[in-house]
Amino acid sequence: MFEYGKKRIKYSVTENGCFEHNYIVSSYKQVIFNKKLVYLHRLVFIMEKNKGVDIPSNIVIRHTCDNPKCINPEHLISGTQDDNIQDAVKKGRMRRGNLTDNDIKIIRLSFELGIKKQAELAEEYRLTRAYVNRIINFKLYKNVY
């Protein structure tokens, strides 16, 4: 268990040594840190690997184990958004309808990093705003990360 102030983060250890958080709602659990909404694995990385010092928003925290529920600090590395996209390309995501898995990943990242607003993404990808919202909130393409 990790404990940050009043925040207690429980997890179970898998065979691969992943620390899977116990939140059910979404693989990418979000929490408040520094008055911002951040991913839980990002918070753990900041606290365990960066002495609690916030990291710039253009730096993304990635899983070396490819397990989005994992919060084992040893399975987390920092990289740029480009690394993350490269990674997705390398893993050869499949095409679904007009959106590739890579598109979905870019949509989420662009929004998370504050590069683009939902309305801009909707226009760019010719989607409704509601659809973009569902992608961002993992209501759609839950298995893409």
Ligand SMILES: [Zn+2]
């Ligand atoms: Zn892991």
